[in-house]
Amino acid sequence: MEMLLSLSPIILMFVIFYFLLIRPQQKKQKQVRQMQSDLQKGNSVITIGGFHGVIHAIDEDTVVIASNDGIKLTYDRSAIREVKQ
DSSP: OHHHHHHHHHHHHHHHHIIIIIHHHHHHHHHHHHHHHTOOTTOEEEETTOOEEEEEEEOSSEEEEEOTTSOEEEEEGGGEEEEEO
């Protein structure tokens, strides 16, 4: 019983870290994966490098993004940071 009481602060710290740090990060990663899997042709997007453009073509792992100047660049799906509304 004394051993359980001596380990309780460590267990409590792990539980606090889980709910304050680990769980929110997992939720955010899940949302990002969902957004990247829901990409469609014509979506206006921003890449992690800051490139703004419209999706011109989509493959399984890559996305072709066209800018207003007519420039088309190929990116990995994981490089898409957000979809603009």
